[in-house]
Amino acid sequence: MTAARRRKAGLVRPYVVTDGRAYPSRNTLDLVTLLVAVNGEPLTGLSPEKRRLVELCRPGSLSVAEVAVHLELPVSVTKVLIADLMDSGHLVTRTPIPPARPGNGRVLQEVLDGLRALL
Amino acid sequence: MTRHLPDAVFWLLAAGLLTAVVLWMRQRRVTAVVRSRCDRLADGIRSRDDEIRHLAAVRLPAMEESLHRPAEVPGPLDELLARTDFGKGLQVVAERFADAAADARARAERSAKAALKTSMRSIQALANEQQMFISEMQERHDDPAVLHDLLAIDHANAQFSRRAQAIAVLCGSWPGRQRAAAPLDEVIRGATSRIRDYRRIRIAGQVDLAVVSRAVEPVVLAVAELLDNAARHSQPHTSVEVSLQGVHNGACVVVDDAGVGMDSQVARRAAALLTGRRGVDVTRLDDPPQFGFPVVGVLAARYGFSVSVDTQSPYGGVRAVVFLPSALLTQVTEEPPPGPADEGGERDGRPSASAAGDGAGPPEPTTAGGLPRRRRRARADEPPADPAGFPGEPEAADAAEAAEAAQPAGPAGRAADTADDRAARDAARRMGAFARGTRTGRDGEDPRPDAPRPPDRGAHHDQAPGDERKGRG
Numbered sequence: 045m046t047a048a049r050r051r052k053a054g055l056v057r058p059y060v061v062t063d064g065r066a067y068p069s070r071n072t073l074d075l076v077t078l079l080v081a082v083n084g085e086p087l088t089g090l091s092p093e094k095r096r097l098v099e100l101c102r103p104g105s106l107s108v109a110e111v112a113v114h115l116e117l118p119v120s121v122t123k124v125l126i127a128d129l130m131d132s133g134h135l136v137t138r139t140p141i142p143p144a145r146p147g148n149g150r151v152l153q154e155v156l157d158g159l160r161a162l163l
Numbered sequence: 164m165t166r167h168l169p170d171a172v173f174w175l176l177a178a179g180l181l182t183a184v185v186l187w188m189r190q191r192r193v194t195a196v197v198r199s200r201c202d203r204l205a206d207g208i209r210s211r212d213d214e215i216r217h218l219a220a221v222r223l224p225a226m227e228e229s230l231h232r233p234a235e236v237p238g239p240l241d242e243l244l245a246r247t248d249f250g251k252g253l254q255v256v257a258e259r260f261a262d263a264a265a266d267a268r269a270r271a272e273r274s275a276k277a278a279l280k281t282s283m284r285s286i287q288a289l290a291n292e293q294q295m296f297i298s299e300m301q302e303r304h305d306d307p308a309v310l311h312d313l314l315a316i317d318h319a320n321a322q323f324s325r326r327a328q329a330i331a332v333l334c335g336s337w338p339g340r341q342r343a344a345a346p347l348d349e350v351i352r353g354a355t356s357r358i359r360d361y362r363r364i365r366i367a368g369q370v371d372l373a374v375v376s377r378a379v380e381p382v383v384l385a386v387a388e389l390l391d392n393a394a395r396h397s398q399p400h401t402s403v404e405v406s407l408q409g410v411h412n413g414a415c416v417v418v419d420d421a422g423v424g425m426d427s428q429v430a431r432r433a434a435a436l437l438t439g440r441r442g443v444d445v446t447r448l449d450d451p452p453q454f455g456f457p458v459v460g461v462l463a464a465r466y467g468f469s470v471s472v473d474t475q476s477p478y479g480g481v482r483a484v485v486f487l488p489s490a491l492l493t494q495v496t497e498e499p500p501p502g503p504a505d506e507g508g509e510r511d512g513r514p515s516a517s518a519a520g521d522g523a524g525p526p527e528p529t530t531a532g533g534l535p536r537r538r539r540r541a542r543a544d545e546p547p548a549d550p551a552g553f554p555g556e557p558e559a560a561d562a563a564e565a566a567e568a569a570q571p572a573g574p575a576g577r578a579a580d581t582a583d584d585r586a587a588r589d590a591a592r593r594m595g596a597f598a599r600g601t602r603t604g605r606d607g608e609d610p611r612p613d614a615p616r617p618p619d620r621g622a623h624h625d626q627a628p629g630d631e632r633k634g635r636g
Binding site: 055062064 | 294298301302304305306307308309310311313314315317318321342345348349350352353355356361362379383
C-alpha cells in the first residue's frame with residue numbers, strides 16, 4: 045500500500061502553513077496574476093508548501109487560482125505564501141495582458157502588411 | 164454444770180472462728196478468682212474495643228486508599244483475638260467492605276467513562292463539523308482580515324477537538340477520524356496544528372515514509388500531546404525541536420524541549436503511564452487533570468508504537484522519542500508535479516492560450532486538483548496532414564498568437580475570451596471548416612502560394628486561430 049504525497053484535507057491547518065499570518069506582504073495579487081518561478085533560487089529552508097508552490101511554477105507560469113487548487117489551500121492562504129516567495133525572490137509575477145481593444149484597424153493593417161511581406 | 168459452760172463456749176467459739184477463717188479464706192480465693200476473671204474479661208473487652216476502633220480508624224480507610232494507589236493495609240492489632248470468632252467476624256466485615264468499595268469504584272468508573280465517552284463523541288462530531296464550516300469560509304472569503312479571524316477560530320477549534328479526542332480515547336473510544344495514509348512529515352505538522360504554541364515547533368529531517376491509514380490519527384494525537392507537553396513545560400521564547408529519523412525497522416520522531424525536565428519520580432510515573440499497561444482511571448487523574456501521558460500510553464499500547472521520555476534532552480529538558488515500527492509505515496509515492504509543460508508561449512505572460520484550444524480535443528488529462536493538465540505546445544503545433552502543404556502552415560501558430568495577442572480576431576478569438584468551453588469548441592470547429600474550405604478552394608485555382616490575393620489573405624488571417632485550435636485538439 046502506498047500513499048500519494050498529496051495534501052490530506054484537514055490534517056495540516058492553514059495557520060501552520062502561513063505560520064499564523066493572514067495578511068500577505070503585498071496586495072497586488074489577484075486570482076489571475078501569473079506566477080513565474082525564478083530559476084536557480086535554492087529551495088532549502090522553505091516550508092513544504094512553498095517548495096511545492098515554486099516547483100509548480102517552474103515549468104511555466106501558473107495563475108494564483110491554479111496554484112491554490114493544486115496546493116489544495118484557500119486562495120487567501122496561498123496569497124500569503126506567494127507574497128513571501130516574492131519577497132524572498134523565488135517568484136515573480138506578471139499581470140495578465142488585458143484583452144486588446146477591438147477595432148484598432150491600424151494595428152490589424154500593420155499585422156496584415158507584415159504577413160504579406162513575409163509571404 | 165455451770166463449770167463446763169465456759170468450755171463449751173470456748174469450743175463453740177473456736178469452732179466458729181475456725182469456720183469463719185475457713186470461710187474467709189475460701190471467700191478470698193473465690194474473690195481473687197472472680198477478680199482475675201473480671202480483669203481478663205475487661206481486658207478482652209478493651210482489646211475488642213481497640214480492635215474495632217483500629218478497624219474503623221485505620222484498616223478501612225487504608226483499604227479504601229489502596230483501591231486508588233498501592234498502599235499497605237495493616238492487619239489486626241491482636242493476633243490472638245484474630246483467631247477468635249470475633250476476630251474472624253471482623254475479618255469478614257473488612258473483606259466485604261473491600262469488595263463493596265471495589266465494586267462501587269468499578270461501577271463509578273464505568274459510568275463515568277460511558278458518560279464522558281458519549282458526550283465527547285458528540286462534542287467531537289460538532290468540532291469536526293465546525294472545522295468543515297471554517298474550511299469552507301476560508302475558501303470563500305478572500306479578505307485578509309476575515310482570514311485572520313478565521314485562522315484564530317480554526318486554531319481554537321483544533322485544540323478543542325484534540326481535547327475532546329483525548330478524553331474520548333482515555334474512555335476507551337477510538338480517536339475518531341479515519342484518514343488516508345499520510346507522509347510522516349505531514350503527520351507531524353498535523354500534530355503541530357493541534358497545539359497552542361504551534362509557532363514554536365521546528366521540524367527537521369526528511370523521511371520518505373508515510374504512516375498507514377489506520378495509524379494516522381492516533382500518531383497525530385500522541386505526537387500532539389507530546390508537543391503540547393514540551394511546549395507547555397518550557398519557556399515561551401524557546402523552541403521545541405522535532406527531528407524525524409528513519410531507523411532500521413521503523414522511524415523515530417524525537418521531540419526535544421528546553422524546559423524544566425522531570426525529576427526521577429515524575430519520570431518513573433510517566434514511564435509507567437506510557438507503557439499503557441496499567442488501566443487509566445478517569446475518575447482519578449490529577450487535579451487539574453493530566454491527560455497527556457495517559458492518552459499517549461493508551462494509544463501506544465493500542466496501535467503498537469512505543470514512546471519513551473526517560474532521556475534528557477541536550478537542551479536541558481525532556482527528550483521524548485516516538486518509535487513507529489515498520490508495520491505502521493508505508494512508502495510515499497511521489498506524485499509528478501502537475502505544472503504547465505509549456506516552455507515558450509507561456510513565458511511571455513500571455514493568459515492561458517489553451518483556454519479555448521484545449522476544448523477542441525479529447526478529454527484532457529486532469530491533475531489531482533481536478534485541473535486540466537497542460538501539455539506541450541510542440542505537439543499541438545504539428546502541421547495538420549495537408550497534402551497541399553499550405554506554406555503559411557508552420558507559422559500558423561505564431562500568427563495565431565500574434566493575432567490573439569493583438570486582438571481576438573474573429574468569432575473564435577472572442578469565444579476564447581469568454582472562456583466558454585462549448586462555444587469555443589463550436590467556433591473552432593466552424594473556423595476550421597471555413598479555413599479548410601478556403602484553402603482547398605485556393606489550392607484548386609492557384610497553386611502559387613505567394614500570389615498576392617487580398618481576399619485569401621483575409622481568409623488566412625481568420626483561419627489561423629481556428630486552425631491552430633484544430634491542430635491542438
